[in-house]
Amino acid sequence: MIYKDFRDFLKKLEEEGQLLNIDQEVMPEPDIASAASAMSNLGDQTPALMFNNINGYEQAKVAMNVMGSWPNHAIMMGMPKNTPIKEQFFEFAKRYDQFPGAVERVDTAPFHEVELTEDINLFEILPLFRLNQGDGGFYLDKAAVISRDVEDPENFNKQNVGIYRMEVKGKDRLGIQPVPQHDIAIHLRQAEERGENLPVAIALGNEPAIVTAAATPLLYDQSEYEMAAALQGAPYKVVKAKDSNLDLPWGAEVILEGEINAGEREIEGPFGEFTGHYSGGRKMPIIKINRVYHRKNPIFEHLYIGMPWTETDYMIGITTSVPMYQQLKEAYPNEIVAVNAMYTHGLVAIISTKKRYGGFAKAVGMRALTTPHGLGYCKLIILVDEDVDPFNLPRVMWALSTKMHPQHDAIVIPDLSVMPLDPGSEPTGITSKMILDATTPVAPETRGHYTQPLDAPLAVEKWEKILTELMNKQK
């Protein structure tokens, strides 16, 4: 699987019946965000949306919900669109193990078609619009932001590609939210300690491998480009920026080059976030844009974010789960079965594990809290047995309802770190965390009455296959 650019991926979605063209005229507000939000309400199999006729614009095209469903996630992976989530998880984990993939450097890209260095006006270049009613402005929230380690600038692996919320705050000015748990905050701190501006590049409208890698909580010195190559199973094409030594994704529709002004903060937000709450009223860094390139008539890709589930949750569900799975397996290679950290970016995570002895599952829960992603998320960890599918929530509820004894299995650890957008944290960025052990007690922890688990009738698996085939024939 390899999509050479954003348009190639959109074409594939359309061929698979997973892209809906909206040709009737829509208002920039409230129609586009409303339609994307409505689409999220219509289930987990929904298509991407392409708005081709936007009031006030001559040629603008806006793509939404591009990865906003499990079929679209599967197509991103090059898998059949009806692939179950658990299979997508294990396929993703397999490709993650192929890291690092190769990077291919080229000199030119389609986005070099149009270049601007003067009179830049982002409001004219991009068909910007408001997402949620309380948002303080028009945002970019699915763009890949690229920056380098200031103290080790030649180190390709420490170059970061991440997705951060950015408010358009002027014709050539953006506000950015570098949450302390994210890698760009390290680069910014290094630059500000030197009193230097931090060069950044922003890529909009990307093919899905780099979006997925950018949304994956990799280790600090793991390259998102090398991960994108591993995910797509082919070298990843990059091209150099002109104002810095940053590498840019070849397949982008639009590139903005600029720098974060050292020592400057300005009022930002609010912005409706993935937590289902607004956050804002804080002063955040400013990016000054110095150079823009884009394809002719660029497609503006945007993402509706709000009350979960939205596109964000499909986009980062598996990318959040797999690194935690791999990091837990490093510690416990024979026990960890699967991780589902798909709820509110992993604020809740479910881990399926074997047990070596009594108390083992709780230790797995504590290890999850100390993974890089766990430090900023994982407020609640639920442990289930190896034969409970963590992606099957009714089964997880069954485990909680029958295997968990609150006196022994509910542990609260006070005052740990969480990312500051957690509306329940108090003070901001600090929360207690909880481990719920819903695994079957094993020796020496012998309690409860678990010796007679229910076994299914003998031929269930055979009948699952027979019935699936019959149902498929009927379609």
Add this chain to the structure above:
Amino acid sequence: MHTCPRCESKEATVVATSPVEGKWEVYLCPVCIFTWRSSEPETITNPEKYKKAFKIDPADIANATNVPAIPERKR
């Protein structure tokens, strides 16, 4: 100059006009950085109808916290 629906300062300016003439303008307030389009619903564009919980008093802006904190210069 236009009145900002959110902080009610009178300094907002036009930052964009619709490519198709006469459809809308986009304004930006330099005080609270609120941005809006003239074609948006009145609950966004009209200072009197803008949601009270989201109003900003310009006097409070200076007290907002820096995220992330600005580190000390080391060299």
